[in-house]
Amino acid sequence: MIPAITAVRMTGAAHRADLPLLVLGPSLGTSASTLWTACAAGLTEVFDVLAWDLPGHGHNKAVPEEQFTMAELARGVLAVVDDVCEQRGKAGSTFLYAGDSVGGAVGLQLLLDVPDRVGGAVLLCTGAKIGDPAMWAGRIGQVSVSGTPVMVAGSAERWFAPGFLDRHPDVGSALLGALQDTDDTGYTQVCQVVSDFDVRDRLSEITAPVLAVAGAHDVATPPALLEEIADGVRDGRLVVLPDVAHLAPAEAPSEVAALLRQHLLGEPLPAERGERYDAGLAVRREVLGDAHVDRATANATDFTRDFQELITEYAWGEIWTRPGLDRRSRSLITLTALVARGHHEELAMHVRAALRNGLTVDELKELFLQTAIYCGVPDANTAFRIAQGVLAEEGLA
Incomplete structure (x- = not known):
């Protein structure tokens, strides 16, 4: 059974058909908006960004009556992408893809099922097989009895790197709130999908360039799973983000946006930072607060990014550190x-x-x-x- 998928357009209507189409996939228990909005702020000027919600998650209130598979979930996503391609006047065209956790697994499925449609992919905090059936069966049992709120405490520990919730309580609250609001049946159906998913023996079939992004603190999908993907596909590369656990697009939005732009468009990554920049960034955060610095970084554009780097390195790294x-x-x-x-x-x-x-x-x-x-x-x-x-x-x- 192919589930209904809800699309969330993140790029304004003006000229978006002229930009390459980028499809963003969510993690289990999150919504497209809570997981990707901050990161998308660094993407919408160069991509037509289309995110999607899992059944029973976020804006998607449709929950199938029957269980579905990962292949069927990917076909549901592809149906939404096909509709958008037609709206763009480019029916059947290729698209770019990025997904976190189950969203990354959907990306692997699309790369296998419609290799001529996916021009490149960034797979974050995911795996060709995630967890084991016993773990998923236990989670399904918990939610079937007590609902998705029972998952909040454990997810708060698994999803975020140490200290993130203290530094970004609003981000964490929004993501955990989305989990609590997720439909119980939709959640357990996706759990079953992930439990049954295993494409480890098919990775060598994937020919599109793949960037695998791991969080150094991720216990749900540790870096070894992303390394397996990068090594298994024909054209793969691994990046490990040091201060990230399982929800990279929300934990490190500007870094993830830069990685997507570099991998999918060939843009250079920001130059490697020296000690003065690192010291300046640390002082800037201590004096102005993480929220202000993260907001300034997320809102930086090609036009303003160099200025943000200049003031971090010289005003904060050269003067405030004296x-x-x-x-x-x-x-x-x-x-x-x-x-x-x-x-x-x-x-x-x-x-x-x-x-x-x-x-x-x-x-x-x-x-x-x-x-x-x-x-x-x-x-x-x-x-x-x-x-x-x-x-x-x-x-x-």
């Missing part, structure tokens, strides 16, 4: 300079940074009073207004 002043002093200087030059668009960000660097509310008040005399009352007035908003957001006003 031993001559502590970070409290550097925050005081930076805030004064921003007020003096009227750079109010960055003032709120550096007020938060100053609080993170140990400045008190009273010290901020004294700083802005000082700027009223030496920079001007109107500029200080604006600074007080912006800082007041930040303090209110932080529960300090």
Whole structure:
């Protein structure tokens, strides 16, 4: 039985038919939106991005009455791709593919079943065989009795590298929420699909170029499974991401986007970073926060990426790392300079940074009073207004 698949278009309608079609597959228990949206921000300018949801997952509320196989699931995905190809005016054309976990397994199935249609693939955190039947039977039994919420605690441990949930609670919450909202039957049907899947003896049939991406902390599909794929296909390559577990597109969105662009389009990867860049990135995260840095990185385009790298390496890696002043002093200087030059668009960000660097509310008040005399009352007035908003957001006003 071929299951119904729901498509999620991630590229705006303007000119997307002129871009190569990239199909993105999800992991078990996730949705296309929660898993791929951050990564897709670095892809939609160069690809027509089409993601899809598994039965009972995300936007796909259709759950088949009968069990289906991996081959049938892949045919359901292909049916959606064929519809989109017709909409693009390119019926039957080739497409590019990337998928995580079961989404990667679907990619392997497509590479085997329709080799003339898949021009290249990136398979992440997956395997030619994943787990063993006893493990899957146990999981099916748990969800059949208690529903998908019973999987949340275990998935929180398996899905993410150490410290990720502390650094990115919103991302983790969205993904675990999607798991909890997944239809019980849809989840167990996909479990059975993965349990029955085994194409290890067919990898040599795959001729399209394949990039296998592993997470160094992935216990569900450890790097050895991705190495098996890279070695088994005719044109394969392995990359292991050091701070990633099982959901690479959500854990390392910018890195995964760069890998996809490099493998599927031939774009060069960002240059290898030196010690100054690494030190700058570490300080930038400590001062501005992971959320701000991740957002800036994810939103970088070909036009702005070099600038992001420049400020990370030189502003943060060359200046903020110097031993001559502590970070409290550097925050005081930076805030004064921003007020003096009227750079109010960055003032709120550096007020938060100053609080993170140990400045008190009273010290901020004294700083802005000082700027009223030496920079001007109107500029200080604006600074007080912006800082007041930040303090209110932080529960300090």
